[in-house]
Each structure stands twice: as structure tokens, then as C-alpha cells.
Amino acid sequence: MSSFAVQPALDQSAQVKTRLSALLVEDNQLDAELELRALRQGGFEVKARIVQDEAAFRKALKEPPEIVLADYNLPSWTGVEALHILRQEGLDIPLILVSGALGDVTAVECIKRGVTDYVLKDGLARLPQAIRRALEEQHERQLLRQAEQGLARKAAELARSNADLEQFAYVASHDLQEPLRMVATYTQLLAERYRGRLDENADKFIAYACEGAERMQVLIRDLLAFSRVGRKENESASVDCNAVMREVVQGLAVAIQQSKATVTFGSLPEVWGDRTQMAQVFQNLVGNALKFHSAQAPTVSVQAEENEKEWTFSVADNGIGIAPEHAEQIFTVFHRLHARTEYPGNGIGLAICKKIVERYGGRIWVESEAGAGATFRFTLPRESRPAAEA
């Protein structure tokens, strides 16, 4: 690790010296001396090693220096090759070319290749400053790398805890079903056997218990469905959304007929995903459009638009709409905007849509105002296997 400390605005000849371990790639003893002198004058307490050829350079790297100062023209190789070796070894050590003469074009080329800086031999006074800047930049790179690593670690932790949570939801809801089945069936048996044989209150109480148990069964079933979205049960494949929509319309035929709705869809693309889950997204969105209709007969239009990297699907209706302040919450599990008596449901449909769409690398949102219909949009990548799925 670098023990380098930034010392801005310090008199260069001040007594506080910066320790520096430097590796000089230099075949000219005199030039090496001059460089070292420039460093000492520039406020460095230098511990230097000098090498001339590639083998010695490689060997010296076993104990990595803080900086490499390389002559551009060496008898058997060049300073740029030294840079190449540094990269090979995975060492992020700044390399400054120190050269007798280096044309502007060559200099630019070297910097492009990753040389940190270059200093002419007749301008060595600039060397300490160049080194300070190089070390500063390296320090910043390190901080950035640490930050990136920290972020990656956090992301991995988050993914793990998400997976844990999902597993928990699955196991919990699965194991809750059994005892709940007993509660439900036995309260129903009580209701059936003892209706009218206790008193009025007893009948009412038992009915409440039955309703509660039944609702909980539905909730658990929905929660299981939700937690299953992330579990790999079906293989992904290319899915023709036109075929999916035809099936969805068929499946919703009764609801469409009852509400006198018109459901249309344009030419839809093929996307990559689990067919059942894709169908669920369309089914839930179209189903909602039918359910939350206004006084007029519902019209639902499903379209797709091709963008650079993705498809944007839209499901537009002329229903009761959603106030913008609810636009985000409606996608969370069990979030409902209406009383169960007004519109039935558990508030799981959109949460499932969101989870499915995000699983395949897309986004989902709603554009709407209360009373003015709603347009749900979601994106899906264009026909490619998303990396997250592998």
C-alpha cells in the first residue's frame, strides 16, 4: 500500500519529506542520478532501485514500488513495454516516462496506452510534481475501486437476503396452508352442523371465523404465487405475445361479455421469457382494466412500441383511473385502493406483474389520473436472454 500523503502548498524544500519507493528503468547511470536528485530536491525521501532490462524489471516487481520512472529508449526494450508488464502483473503502479526526446505524437500515443505522464530529461524539475499528481490520481483510483467493491459486496448481500426472504415467504406460506385448512374446514363444519342450534351471536361469530379463514387461504395462495415468480419452475423461451393475448382474451371472455367491453391489440412482438408468466402479466393488466371500469363500457387497447433496446408495451383503458399519488404504491404486495366490497381482489396482481417484468429486466409503471382512464406501460428487452436469468 502507498504511504503517500498529499502535501499541497508546502515549500518543496521543507523539512517534511515524503517517503517514496521508486523503480527506475534506466541504462544511463548519470541520468538516474539526475532524476533522483530532482526527486530529493522536490521533497521526496527516495528509496530507489535501478534496473536496465526486462528480467530485472520483472524481478524487482516482486516488491512493488510506488512509482516507475522509465526511459523511453532502452537498448533492448522500451518504457512502454514496461507498462505492459505492469498490466500483466495486475499492478496499478503509475509509470512516468523520462526521456531525452519524445515527440508530441509519441507522447500522446504513450499516454493513450496508459502511461501516466512523461517528463523530458532537460525538464526534470517538473518530475516531483508529476509524481505527486500521479500518486494522487492512483489514490483516487484506489478509493473508487474500494467503493466499487463495497457496492458489489452490498449488491451481493442484498441479493442473498432477497433470496432468503423469498424462501421464507415460500416456506411460511406453504406450511401455513396445512393448519389453516384445519381451521377453515372445521369452522365450516361448525357452521354447517350448528347453524341455528346455538344462539344468533354464535352463528354470526362462526360466520366471521369462516370468512376470515377463507380470505386467509386466498391470501396465502396469492403470496405463494407471488413468491413463486422468482423460482425457476419453467424454462424461458421465445414467446409470441400475439398468441398470448389471444389466449388471455379467450380466458377473460366471460368478464368481457359481462362488462360489454372491447379489447383490442395491435401487432405484438416476440419476447424472451416464461410463457405462463408473460400471460399472467397481460391477464392481470387486462383483467384490471375490465374490473376498474367507469360508467361507460370498458375499452382496452394493448400495443407495443419498438425502441432501441427494448419493447414498450401499453395497456390503456377508459376506466376510473388512478390518482398520480398512488402510482407507485399500487405495485406493492397487498396494496389496495378500494374496499373489498367495491372491487374484489387482494392487491397481488400488479405486484406479480412488477416482479415478472423486473425478472426479465424490464420496468413497469402507470400513467393516469383519477377518472381519466389508465395506461399501464412495461418494457421488456428485445429478444435476448437477460443476464440475470442465467
Next chain:
Amino acid sequence: MKSTFHLLIVDDNPADVSLVEEALKVSAYAGSCQSVGDGVEAMAYLSRRGSFAQAPKPDLVLLDLNLPKRDGLTVLAAMKAGPEWRRIPVVIFSTSRLGRDVARSYELGANCYVSKPGNLSEYFAAVKAIEQFWFGPVTLPPQGEEQ
């Protein structure tokens, strides 16, 4: 023709056993029935070991899958491998709806697979359907020893 049928229920949940018995009453089942609570007990019953020495041979077995000690599929496999039991029809009666449980059951020779419904009326209807089918139009295997 036998005049009374004998049903063996293999289920570790007494509430489920009781529910089946209630359903059988509703269905006006006239035969007898007995229950055991785990896979080991089920095998002891069928082998007439210990306290089951005098136990009648069942005409039908209602078998849960999720059992303590020895699970339902193991009991099923043992029954279908035993010359003295393999004719006995086995109805799997389980909460599991997993495809692999259903497939495995049939592979091992289950005679049918019925999922336990989550509400009373469907539960009663399922038990009634089983009872009325197997103890109705179905001709059960003869009770004598293996020919």
C-alpha cells in the same frame, strides 16, 4: 360379495382422520374404518404385527403422503411390492399438488390420486366420490390368499 367393507386411513393428522370419518357419515358409508398415524404403523397394520394381529385386511387404503417415520410413497412402494398387499387399491389423499408427487405416486402403482381440498364442501365431496366409487360400481379384488 362382501357385505361390509373395511377402509384403512393412513394419516398423521387426527383432525384429517376425523374429517374423513365425518365425510363418510355424510356419504352414508356402511362399512368399517380404522386409522393409523404413520408409515411404520401402516406396515405393522398390513403385516398384522403386534397390536394389529387381529386387524382385518383392508379393501381400500386412503394414504396420505406426508407421514412421520416412513413417508407415504415408501408405504405405497412396499405395498405394491408385497404379494399379499399389491391387489389392495390405494387412493393417495394428500395436500400436495406437486407434479412430481402425483407422477411418482402413479409410477409406484397408486390407483388414484386425490388432492385434499381446502374447504369443507369440496372435502366432503371428494371423500364421498371416493367412497361411492370404490364401494359402489367397482368390483374389488377377492379377499382370499394369493392364487
